[in-house]
Amino acid sequence: MFKIVEKRTLADNIYLLRIEAPRVAQSALPGQFVIVRVDEQGERVPLTIADFDKEQGTVTIVIQAIGVSTRKLCTLGEGDMIADFAGPLGNPSEFVEMSADELSKRRFLFVAGGVGTAPVYPQVKWLHERGAKVDVIIGAKTASMLIYTEQMKRVCDNLYIATDDGSCGFKGMVTAKIKQLIDEEGKQYNECIAIGPMIMMKFVTLTTREYSLRTTVSLNALMVDGTGMCGACRVSVGGKTRFTCVDGPEFDGHEVDFDEAMRRQAMYRSQESNASVKHEHKCNCYGK
Amino acid sequence: MANKIPRVSVREQEPALRATNFEEVCYGYNEQEAQTEASRCLNCKNPRCVAACPVGIDIPAFIKKITEGDYSAASSIIAKDSSLPSICGRVCPQETQCEGSCILGIKGEPVAIGKLERFVGDWSLENESDAELTIQSNGHKVAVIGSGPAGLACASDLAKWGYEVTVFEALHKLGGVLVYGIPEFRLPKEKIVAREIDSLRRLGVKFETDVVVGRTITIDSLLDDEGFDAVFIGSGAGLPRFMGISGENLNGVVSANEFLTRANLMRAYDDEYDTPIFVGKKVVVVGGGNVAMDAVRTAKRLGADAVIVYRRSEAELPARKEEVHHAKEEGIEFKMLTNPTEVIGNDKGWVRGLRCVEMELGEPDESGRRSPIEKPNSDFEVECDVVIMALGTSPNPLLKRTTAGLETNRRGCIVTNEQGATTREGVFAGGDAVTGAATVILAMGAGRTAAKAIDEYVKNKAK
Known part of the structure; x- marks a missing residue:
């Protein structure tokens, strides 16, 4: 069992949980994920690590309450226990292999969307601490959906906000903001890293392709075990089938078949919505 | 003549009914059925069944004890060579092993060795699993990676010999392929697998779930930082x-x-x-x-x-x-x-x-x-x-990638000698991680062979 030591509400339906998991915290690196199972009946949910503290032995995750298991997870509070917390899984981001000397010469552009903003944070922090230049674009539908803006500001060179309705920062999609930065402000980057909804990552890669800007994406495919056993997370990269859990989760975005990935992500959607109805029904019964 | 008795057929759930549920298909023998079936064994001087058993269980001897109604003795005879009789009795391919070479099978039906083994195993789980055990620790620590058949068998022997054993399991539940692969209708999880694991707990074996060795911790950290004297890899072929x-x-x-x-x-x-x-x-x-x-x-x-x-x-x-x-x-x-x-x-x-x-x-x-x-x-x-x-x-490449000096062959299987020693000192392996996908009994046997090698290695090192 793993203890929730901190819980915060970041935005509507988006929560931060800091979990006591010393072994995971000790080994975690930017880019990796964990598998969380809320209770005996829960699913194994893959979540990208949003922060880790080796000294305190804690790992932070950020969750949007959408499915049955994520909603169950979000009803828990500080001091509550979750059944399982396994990780860190997947490969760390490629740049963790680079020396501080190499990193200090590089300019990164991060594009973060929705809850994907949370896992961008430890990457930006890592790079910033090692002298890399990092710009970050955070995209959201509207200002109230933005998360991590204050923390991010402290660890990046320039933070740009893009909202669909213009309620904060740039009005428009993150892709339009990328174009503006490169075309109008003359910004140059060695690499772009995009983490967010599949559809956002797809369009970011289409945009950066025009500039031949190398782009890494972090895929949030369906998984069961997260260790290479099930193959539910199969994704086509450069025409080859790869497992997101052990070959990823980060891949060259220009090589990923996003249309297939989005279709595969929806494989259990009808079962999941049935389960949600069932869950709601149960909750109502207990409430009476 | 004993061999005139027809093989006692085993009671099973009706096919039409069981195709709609996950309850166990086969009910197994009751005491009387087991005794009748056991009486068919000719107790051969040169038992071909023993030679055909991957772990060489003294089959005629345990069957004889069944005919005498001394199930505890039957259980002890099996335990000399097998640690998981309730499981192997259910999932071993007996028709190509013990039963496939039974002399009665030439003209008629072989002795139902698998069903008899299962009977003894289940009897033991039911009647002997509460025995209190006090084992003196020998002060040495061994880490076992994976809680499938190879890891459980290795852990069981080492614990009996006084080792402090910790089993690390990547998933949230113990048992490896016994819980994620083999269905409930063939191998009940709570009734059989969980109880086999409980009997290891009583031997003092510690279990840590949610630990992916190669990610959460490494073989190096187990040997260098956590004070383990040796490591057994039983991570299977997943x-x-x-x-x-x-x-x-x-x-x-x-x-x-x-x-x-x-x-x-x-x-x-x-x-x-x-x-x-x-x-x-x-x-x-x-x-x-x-x-x-x-x-x-x-x-x-x-x-x-x-x-x-x-x-x-x-x-x-x-x-x-x-x-x-x-x-x-x-x-x-x-x-x-x-x-x-x-x-x-x-x-x-x-x-x-x-x-x-x-x-x-x-x-x-x-x-x-x-x-x-x-x-x-x-x-x-x-x-x-x-x-x-x-x-x-095929085996997961994670341990090879994260462990210096651990060699694998071109199929990704860990290279070991006959005793289960890998190319890395202090690291042993057995089961599907070494052979590629095979059977529960072979994995269990390999786990026990490696346990002997680990015992020798640790004792030599301590000298």
Whole structure:
């Protein structure tokens, strides 16, 4: 069992949980994920690590309450226990292999969307601490959906906000903001890293392709075990089938078949919505 | 004459009923049935069954104890060579091992050795598992990676010899393939697997779940920082293979590992659990091994029409005869000499069929089985909405990648000597991680062999 030591509400339906998991915290690196199972009946949910503290032995995750298991997870509070917390899984981001000397010469552009903003944070922090230049674009539908803006500001060179309705920062999609930065402000980057909804990552890669800007994406495919056993997370990269859990989760975005990935992500959607109805029904019964 | 008695048939759940539930198919022998069946054994001077048992259990001796009603003694005889009789009695391919070489089998039916082993194992779990044990620690620590048959067997022996053993399991539940792979209807999880594991706990074995060695911790950190004297790798062969044909990434194509893990480990068949599973109306399982049988029978129980597609003929099916027989009784369709060439999708990217070709058998290949050859212009379509690939598995490369000096062969299997020592000092391995996908009994045997080698290694080092 793993203890929730901190819980915060970041935005509507988006929560931060800091979990006591010393072994995971000790080994975690930017880019990796964990598998969380809320209770005996829960699913194994893959979540990208949003922060880790080796000294305190804690790992932070950020969750949007959408499915049955994520909603169950979000009803828990500080001091509550979750059944399982396994990780860190997947490969760390490629740049963790680079020396501080190499990193200090590089300019990164991060594009973060929705809850994907949370896992961008430890990457930006890592790079910033090692002298890399990092710009970050955070995209959201509207200002109230933005998360991590204050923390991010402290660890990046320039933070740009893009909202669909213009309620904060740039009005428009993150892709339009990328174009503006490169075309109008003359910004140059060695690499772009995009983490967010599949559809956002797809369009970011289409945009950066025009500039031949190398782009890494972090895929949030369906998984069961997260260790290479099930193959539910199969994704086509450069025409080859790869497992997101052990070959990823980060891949060259220009090589990923996003249309297939989005279709595969929806494989259990009808079962999941049935389960949600069932869950709601149960909750109502207990409430009476 | 003992051999005039016909083999005692075992009571089973009715096929039509069991095809709709996940309760165990086979009820096993009661005391009287076991004694009658045991009385059939000729107690051969040169018992061929013992030679054919991968771990050399003294079969005639334990059977004799059954006839005497001394089940505790029977259990002790088995325990000398096997640590998991309730499990092996259920899942061993007896027809190609002990029972396959029983002298009675030449003219009639062999002694039901597997069912007798299961009887003794279950009797012991029921009657002997509360015994209090006090084992003096020898002060040495051994780490076991993986809680499947190899790891459990290795841990059990080492604990009995006084080692402080910690088993690290990547998943949330203990048992490895016994819980994620083999279905409840063949091997009950709470009644059998959990109790075997509890008996290890009573020996003082510690278990840590949710630890992925190679990620959460490494073999180096176990040896250098956590004070373990030796490490045993029993991490199995968990990576599923796919065919590499067109359409394999369509929605509705899953590995048998995924399908079975959702059903068994994650209990998707149980309404109380949140696990989704997609079964569809018609499921085609590609493959002919035990895993294919497990997948197809699980699909049937979840309400689908279920078909096996296999490229050779029925005689070459690698699955246990009993499983094939049970599957047929349950209404599984077998399409033999059939090989898929393409998964066909609809306009939404979901499976709507499987294109196959007919095969015929040619000359024997290196495995000794006649190799299938495609019949020209024989392609046809099988309508289905789910395709389950059960084509075998290979070991996970994670430990090799994260452990310096640990060699593997070109199939990704860990290289060991006959005693189970790997190319890295202090690191031993056994089971599917070394052999590639094989049987529970071989893995258990390898775990015990390695336990002896670990004992010698640690004692020599301490000198």
